[in-house]
Amino acid sequence: MIPELGHFSLVLALVLALVQAVVPMVGASRNRLTLMAVGRPAAQGQFFFVAFSFACLTWAFVTSDFSVEYVALHSNTATPLYYRITGVWGSHEGSLLLWALVLALWTVAVTVFSRHLPDVFLARVLGVLGWVSVGFLAFLLVTSNPFERLLPGAPEGRDLNPLLQDPGMIIHPPLLYMGYVGFSVAFAFAIAALLSGRMDAAWARWSRPWTTVAWVFLTAGIAVGSGWAYYELGWGGWWFWDPVENASFMPWLLGTALIHSLAVTEKRGAFRSWTVLLAIGAFSLSLLGTFLVRSGVITSVHAFATDPKRGLFILFLLVVVIGVSLLLYAWRAPRLAGGGGFAFVSRETALLGNNVLLSVASASVLLGTLYPLFLDALGMGKISVGPPYFEAVFVPLMTPVVVLMMFGPFLRWKGDTLGPVLRRVAPAFAASVAIGVGTAFAIGHATPRTVLGLALAAWVVLASVQQLAARLGERAGASSAARLRGIPSAWWGMWLAHLGVGIFIIGVTLVGSLNQSLDVKMRDGQRAELAGYGFVFRGVQDAAGPNYDAARATLEVSRDGVAIATLRPEKRLYRAQGMPMTEASIDIGPFRDVYVSLGEQLPDGSWIVSLYFKPFISWIWLGCALMALGGIFAAADRRYRRLAERSAPAGAARQAA
Structure with a gap:
């Protein structure tokens, strides 16, 4: 019943x-x-x-x-x-x-x-x-x-x-969907603005906190999903450019562009048409990602053939939502000309450049995700588009994004003079290049990608410190506490999110450069060495879970003769489905992870054990956490609360009427 x-x-x-x-x-x-x-x-x-x-x-x-x-x-x-x-x-x-x-x-x-x-x-x-x-x-x-x-x-x-x-899967889908679906509010605000013809700063101010909160949820959802993949799949990776991951990453990129574009529309009245198009695009990619994952199209394009009714409904809904919104945009967009003008050297130009680059990056991920599906659907063979394509395309696009991200805050709105700006940023930029090159040689991995990543990360951190010092210096006569309190929450949100990007880049660069792994055959009492750590295999015992049976290994980890941790990876067999699973065991530290997963047992009684050394990998999720925290600060800015408080009496009067 x-x-x-x-x-x-x-x-x-x-x-x-x-x-x-x-x-x-x-x-x-x-x-x-x-x-x-x-x-x-x-x-x-x-x-x-x-x-x-x-x-x-x-x-x-x-x-x-x-x-x-x-x-x-x-x-x-x-x-x-x-x-x-x-x-x-x-x-x-x-x-x-x-x-x-x-x-x-x-x-x-x-x-x-x-x-x-x-x-x-x-x-x-x-x-x-x-x-x-x-x-x-x-x-x-x-x-x-x-x-x-x-x-x-x-x-x-x-x-x-x-x-x-797994606990990660308890919270990952709800967080991800809160982000996906949250962009529907930004989409609804954009369509309502197109219908009413009201594309002013007030519209952007109304839409901005909703968009920011949705972006925070999506950031948290992607981070939790990445962490789940890291420890649950047993391969030690944190991002695989899998189509399912790309499905959430594409709207995140456009959502990031949308947040910055809304800021320009609110403050300067510019980018109005572009902002509306980004709102439509972010929600459209959320729909596309959700349906690609949940319709089975990614697993096999022939999923439409096995359930044609479901596939046709998906296509119809996508065409209606995306098609109608774009037709409305094409009808109304010519009337949205105007807005605040700005010079070539200005903060608006830097934000516009970032928006374009983020949009192109999202389009490149979309192309790499859909191209194999189109080829398979047309009977032109099966191909795999993996990390080599995405890294070759994505890194050149995102490098100028990071540079502009930290260069833009030093520029004035409407227009600025390039010379004084360059003189302000030159010391931090030169120091970041020196830090990137010096650190890469110090760790013995002076490749172009390592130097680039470390220099960009240093540039973000140093420029963030410089921005904070300049902001605090604006009220030189006040106390330090008063100067900190006087900084708007939205500014702190921007600062934390940008700093999070720098921390994230450090984690990605160092784990990619210094990561070490070893697959070794081990017996009881046998020892293996990796990255200065010793691993002693202490055998395997049977263990029973509520719905699975497991073989649980014990490995003692030491460094320079000092015991560090005891790790217990498992090989599980779930009874109902007869499906084997690898459950890794990780010793997590602020500057490195020691990661062990248990493979198959060999006929001679020994086991295959995978050992991983992951330097600074926790900084990846620390950076994501700072980005999400920055979004929370931005959404909680007192301007939005005051707007609601001022409007509450008017809303009560309307309801009474």
């Missing part, structure tokens, strides 16, 4: 989504306040029914209701409870229900925190979000119903994919 209630709740949510999509739009076009006011309760009602449906599916997993086909395919009575709950979004149907829930949550947040918006504009924003909800809910009900019954019910489930039975 509960699964039927969950299915019926989705039907009711679809009805309310249609009301939310149509009625406020009609009210906005006719300037009817009563019709526009329908959007808010319709959105909140839709959220209630989608949340109830999600709770029903969760209950089916918690109670192991194997009469629901989706539960039978992705759960098992022996699966721990927290992984049974994770199974709710562990595959296509449940992940789309999570998508719909997150979209409804973002929409409710707009109804609560955007009361300061003009009624007509808010009605159009809610209407656009309603149409997006209609598409997803219809997709769920027509082709991807997670409540399909299996009669007779299965006596036991097949269990959740062992790769997903």
